[in-house]
Amino acid sequence: MGIDPGTNNMGLGIIEVKGNKIEIIAMDILKLDKLKDHHLKLKKIFEVTLRFIDQYHPDEFAIESPFFGKNIQSMLKLGRAQGVAIAAALHRDIPVFEYSPRKIKQSITGKGGSSKEQVAGLLAGMLSLKQIPEYLDITDALAVAVCHHFQRGKSDTSSESFTGWKAFIAQNPSRVKK
Numbered sequence: 001m002g003i004d005p006g007t008n009n010m011g012l013g014i015i016e017v018k019g020n021k022i023e024i025i026a027m028d029i030l031k032l033d034k035l036k037d038h039h040l041k042l043k044k045i046f047e048v049t050l051r052f053i054d055q056y057h058p059d060e061f062a063i064e065s066p067f068f069g070k071n072i073q074s075m076l077k078l079g080r081a082q083g084v085a086i087a088a089a090l091h092r093d094i095p096v097f098e099y100s101p102r103k104i105k106q107s108i109t110g111k112g113g114s115s116k117e118q119v120a121g122l123l124a125g126m127l128s129l130k131q132i133p134e135y136l137d138i139t140d141a142l143a144v145a146v147c148h149h150f151q152r153g154k155s156d157t158s159s160e161s162f163t164g165w166k167a168f169i170a171q172n173p174s175r176v177k178k
Contacts, residue, residue, distance in 0.1 A: 001058035001094075002145030003049065004137045005066075005082040007041050008033045011141030012049070014056045015127075017149055024127050026056055027142060029135045038077060042084045049088035061089035062148035064140065065098040099147050104140075107147040119143050 004011035010032065014025040030048045032041045053061075063085060066078045089096050102112035108119050108126075120132045120139035123146065133139060 001053065001056070001061050001089075002141045002143065002148065003061070003063040003082075003085050004140035004144060005045075005063060005078060005085055006032070006137060007038065007077045007081050009135055009137040010045060010048075010081065010085070011135065011137030011139070012052050013138065013141035013145050014052070014058060015142065015145045015149065022127060022146060022149065024129070024142065026052070027133065027138045028052070029133070029138050038080075042080055045081055046084040046088050049085045050091065053088060053092050053094065058094060060097060060148065060152070061086075061094045062097045062099060062144045064104060064144050065100050067101050097148055097151075099144060099151070103151075104143050104147040107150045108143050116140060 002011075002013040002015070008031075010030040011027075012030065013027045016023045016025050030045065032044060035041045035044065063082055066075055066082055086096050099107075105114040105119055106112040108114070109122050111118075116136040116139070120136050123129065123139050123142055124132050126146070127142065
């Protein structure tokens with residue numbers, strides 16, 4: 001399970017890995033912008049994350065770690081959102097893994113400075129998405145889950161790892177849609 005935490009929009013994604021194939025099981029967006037009370041947003045994040053976990057029973061939980069921005073208040077709110085999502089996973093005894101935004105982008109595109117649109121475009125091909133979701137928080141959540149898979153070497157047939165997107169393509173031409 002991958003989570004892109006946020007206090008206005010939170011992306012959720014569940015993937016399943018079978019052999020060399022990564023399949024989307026579920027993806028969704030939690031829209032929180034209509035809730036004005038930050039504490040109610042946190043409660044909703046916990047409830048929805050727990051509901052997703054209870055519905056899909058993921059083996060592992062990966063989440064994007066907060067990044068340092070100019071606005072300390074925004075960073076604190078984001079950290080709280082991340083914390084309650086992690087608490088939901090821990091409440092169900094699911095192992096938690098955190099990845100920096102740069103690490104996630106690098107594992108998908110080969111470049112840590114890629115845009116959300118670049119990540120979404122590459123994921124669309126990789127996961128056979130018919131269209132990119134309206135909210136890129138959804139593809140960001142899927143990117144977290146895919147990054148975790150790549151970092152953990154969770155392939156049913158091998159424990160291969162890759163140094164970047166170019167190495168992945170070179171070693172797996174049949175897994176990449178052109």
